[in-house]
Amino acid sequence: xxxxxKNRAELQxxxxxxxxxxxxxxxxxxEQVQEVYxxxxxxxxxxxxxxxxxxxENILDILKSTSIGLTASxxxxxxxxxxxxxxxxxxxxxxxxFGATNLIAKNxxxxxxxxxxxxxxxxxxxxxxxxxxxxx
Numbered sequence: 001x002x003x004x005x006k007n008r009a010e011l012q013x014x015x016x017x018x019x020x021x022x023x024x025x026x027x028x029x030x031e032q033v034q035e036v037y038x039x040x041x042x043x044x045x046x047x048x049x050x051x052x053x054x055x056x057e058n059i060l061d062i063l064k065s066t067s068i069g070l071t072a073s074x075x076x077x078x079x080x081x082x083x084x085x086x087x088x089x090x091x092x093x094x095x096x097x098f099g100a101t102n103l104i105a106k107n108x109x110x111x112x113x114x115x116x117x118x119x120x121x122x123x124x125x126x127x128x129x130x131x132x133x134x135x136x
Contacts (some may be wrong), residue, residue, distance in 0.1 A: 066110045072104035072111065 005011040038044060104111040 068108045
């Protein structure tokens, strides 16, 4: 490209080159606008959302969170006993169950690690280690 034209011919050449560059830039811009327009059509938005939602990673995360939430709900119902003779005890049990279920459903990773630690603790208490037994 001519940067400082010295005569009329160089000036015409520079103008021609700039017009070609402008036409190329305009063509690229039109392609990008068309691409954005196509991607923002409602049907394409729905397709991309469904594609993202149905990816295996998302499905596994959803299943994991749901199963943890249901398990937490079951155990909190058993632990806090929402059926009782006293209405205040029932109300307190329901509130505690709701809170525990929400906490676990919102933080499944923390719940999984906590359950893993509890299981390891229980295993260590009930397992028999051969080093602790006399005569070996």
